[in-house]
Amino acid sequence: MRLSRPAALLAFALAACSTSEEPAEERLIAPILTSAEAHDDFTWARPTEARVTHVSLDLALDFEAEQVGGTATLDIDAADDAREIVLDSNGLEVSAVTDGEGEQLIFELGENPDGSEKGEPFTISFAQDNGTVISPEQIVITYKSAPGAEALQWLDPEQTAGKEHPFLFSQGQAILNRSWIPTQDSPGIRQSWDARIAAPAALGVVMSGIRRGDAASGPDGTKIYTFEMEHSVPPYLIAIAAGDIAFAQLGPRTGVWAEPSVLQAAKDELGDTEAMIDAAEELYGDYRWGRYDMIVLPPSFPYGGMENPVMTFLTPTFIAGDRSNTGLVAHELAHSWSGNLVTYASWRDGWLNEGVTSYIESRISEKVFGKLRAEQEYALSYAALAEMVEEMGQGNPVTAMRTPPGTSPFDTASEAIYDKGTVFLRTVESIVGREKFDAWLRSWFDRHAFQPATSEMFLADMRENLLEGDEELEDKLMLDEWVYGTGLPSNALKPDPEAFAAVDAAVDAYADSRDLTLIEAEWPEWSAAEQRRFLERLPEELSANELAALDQALGLSQTGNAEVQFLWLDAALRNRYQPVVPQAEEFLTRVGRNKFVSPLFATLMAQDEWGQAIARALYAKTRSGYHSMTRGNVDEIVGLTE
Known part of the structure; x- marks a missing residue:
């Protein structure tokens, strides 16, 4: 069932002040927020006039041309007086646009004369040549991805571990998916999706959705894979990978894909994944995505990990042989609540994804690996933030958690987004008490599941449901200063001085004497975090x-x-x-x-x-x-x- 167009748009307007306890997944269409904080400067879309609610892809992978091509069928909701819908594009090659009945629609790919990362507007008119205005509920776009599409990385066989087959992976965050998917590419415009992918028969395909059935034989030596994501997600989370990949089961709902020569090492490294999910569920409620699988990509993947739902993408650099870098996995898993379940409505609120996730990561690590590891990771995070503030200056706008206006989503300061968010939530937890804070954060995810959110909403919810009018507590927390202010607030929770006491003493002793005798004996017993601390302080x-x-x-x-x-x-x-x-x-x-x-x-x-x-x-x-x-x-x- 879908909301009628007027009803859906009314839901958008009311969403920012909604306090309904009805489960969010039953509301059918994730709302669009209309407050100023929800505005996304990095999309051409006008979602309160007409918006995409579902994307259906039917694509073929062309490794020779390094393009994907086929059709994208978009379900849309539009106001009764809407005369067009505006999508995002960055170099898409569009050959035809029709409505769901096959009638041609007039479209225009605008210009991007300065080469802006925002790309160009893709406007589809509801007006016909004869002057009539239609109100389509579906639009079918026949297209190919942009040549050199920034979201797609095509690898030659020699760039893979196996050296025999090519490889493809996508990376959509922040605003790169508009180079291969014609949709409204903005985090607040959540969409469900499905896909039918034709790939060379020698390659396996995975996506950030649930695979439906086994691969079928297609024409010209291809295999056809089908996927579905029934929940609405921000469009940057639509992801694909294709290559010579194999699968290993980790637990009842977890597994890993990787090139065959990498698979066993990846499986060994990821042995704690089920325990991490259990820990996260105990803290923040059910894991709502079904499976949690991962794929270890070739080394050119630019990030540590990407939290694509049901298929986290991972760098092979996390494989250390001793599970010492699996905090990365805890982080990407934590996004299943903060970022994927509740998503920032605009890129300026990146801390709502990354800062909250980094906090949850530390809580998962504490449950699975112990308090010392969690405290050491917090100390590293705090040190990174303090160093950035000292370097940039306490009053520098770059140090604010809510990113300064006009900042590219690729140019944010990670210390302000990840580390400051972590320190903020640890500070709140220390003041209000862990039990109370855990209950509130879990309820935040329940109230806003499968919805976009803003800093404004987060603080309003915290004040209503955590502070409950306690003015003394409000003064202690300094909420606005943390989120909208710069630098490191005076109430920041400092890390446990004992977390790295032995390592810091060793660094100081080495700086004075350059004697490695004691350190050489202790080094093999130090954790990876302790080794990093030593090297960072040389x-x-x-x-x-x-x-x-x-x-x-x-x-x-x-x-x-x-x-x-x-x-x-x-x-x-x-x-x-x-x-x-x-x-x-x-x-x-x-x-x-x-x-x-x-x-x-x-x-x-x-x-x-x-x-x-x-x-x-x-x-x-x-x-x-x-x-x-x-x-x-x-x-x-x-x-x-x-």
């Missing part, structure tokens, strides 16, 4: 002899932990340590994760002619293997952009 200036001694004593060149290896490479390169250059070149050739790639190139470029020559020569070899987002960052770092 003296800025180290001699070649000191770096060689560190490497020999601690085995840094041989570590299997990418987080630790990155910190070692960064320390060595900033001190122009020539023996590490081959290792850095191998790492930057193999790894495409932007968290590592961009900072290492920046470190090299800061080393005058020595580092700049290495960086430019290496980037000429590696650039084509990086995702478009990573390329954009490194292009700027090495001076390939104006």
Whole structure:
């Protein structure tokens, strides 16, 4: 059942003040918020006039042309007086648009003369050539993805682990899916979807929806895969991957896909996944997505992970052999509540996804791995935030949790989005008490499930259902200062000084004496977080002899932990340590994760002619293997952009 068009749009207008206890998934259509805080500057859509509610894709994967093509059938709801619907596009090649009955519709792909990341408006008229105005409930678009679509990464066989078959994966967040799916590409315009995908027979296909049945034989040696996402989701969460992949079951509702040569290592690393889901459910209610599967992608994937529903995308750099980097999995799982279940309505409220998720990640880690690990991860997060505020300045708008207006969703400061959000919620928890705070946060997810949200809504709900008019508590929490203000508020909960007491003492002792005797004995017993803490706090200036001694004593060149290896490479390169250059070149050739790639190139470029020559020569070899987002960052770092 669907709401009538006038009724649906009325629901949009009332959504911001709704307090209904009716389960959100029974309201059928996720509402569009109309407050100023819900406005998204990075879409052309006008959803309160006409909006997409469902996307049905029928696409073929063309690896030779590096394009997907076929049809997208959109279910829409429009006001009675609406004369058009505006979608988002970034280079889409559209050949025809019809209504659900096959009647041609007039459409226009607008211009994007300055090459803006926003792309161009895709306007479909409801007016006919004869002057009549129709009110279609479905629109069918025949199209191909943009050449070089930024959301799609096409890999040659040599860029994969198996070296025999090509690979494709998508990365839609933040506003990249408009380069391969014609829809309203805005997080507040939630949509259900289904897909029929034709792929070469040698390849497997997964999507961020539930697979329906086994693959069927298609024409010309293809296989046909079908998927469905029955819940409404923000469109950036529609994702696909195709390649030589195999599956391993982890638990009753969990599993992992990966290239065959990577599968066993991935399975071993992900052995705690079911326990993580159990912990999250105990805290925040049922996992509402059915299955929780993951796919480990080739190394060019630019992020640590992407929380696509029912199919989290993961970087292979999380595989350390000892499950020491599985906080990444806890984070992506936590998005099943914060981000996927309740989603920010505009990119300016990124902390509602990432900050809340980072807080939940720490709570999952505490339940599964113990309090010490959670406290150490919080201490790292707090330190990153404090360092950013010190560097940028307490009054810098970049340090606000609600991102300054006009900021690209690709240019937000992660410390303000992830770390400040974490510290904020830990501070609230410490003041109101964990039991009370847990009950409120769980109820927040229940009240707003499958809906968009804003900072305004979050604080209003907190005041009504957590503070309940307690003015003294309001003063203690400093809510507005946290969300809308800059810097680090004075009531911020400081990390437990004992979390890294032994490591910090070791760092201080090393800085004074450069003696590694005690550290060498303790290093194998330290957690990955403790090793990271030590490397992060090393003296800025180290001699070649000191770096060689560190490497020999601690085995840094041989570590299997990418987080630790990155910190070692960064320390060595900033001190122009020539023996590490081959290792850095191998790492930057193999790894495409932007968290590592961009900072290492920046470190090299800061080393005058020595580092700049290495960086430019290496980037000429590696650039084509990086995702478009990573390329954009490194292009700027090495001076390939104006």
